[in-house]
Amino acid sequence: MNIDNFLSQLPPVADDGFSERVMGKVRAMARRRMVFTVASIAACVVVALLILPWRTTGAELGVIIPQIASSAALNLAAAAIVLTFLVERQFSRL
Numbered sequence: 001m002n003i004d005n006f007l008s009q010l011p012p013v014a015d016d017g018f019s020e021r022v023m024g025k026v027r028a029m030a031r032r033r034m035v036f037t038v039a040s041i042a043a044c045v046v047v048a049l050l051i052l053p054w055r056t057t058g059a060e061l062g063v064i065i066p067q068i069a070s071s072a073a074l075n076l077a078a079a080a081i082v083l084t085f086l087v088e089r090q091f092s093r094l
Helices: 003-008 018-051 054-069 072-092
Strands: none
Touching: none
16 A cells, blocks of 8 residues: 555545645745845856956956866766766656
8 A cells, every 4th residue: 555545545534724824934035045046046147257358358357268178178077967967867868
């Protein structure tokens, strides 16, 4: 006998709105967490925009990006990360 069949045989329990109150608190907490996350990301972006020297960043990226693309170690690390995500996704479907 599985748990769903067992629980469906029990009589319903009156909770006087307890479940709705608990779910309301959970939703409010999730909403606060999302607002905090978005506000934190926005604050970090604003600070980065104010601090970074944007005139020289473009020239530096023009030098760094080809070096990153030709780096065997970084390419291997990126491949390992992608492979890990793909394998994890396949196992989660089982």
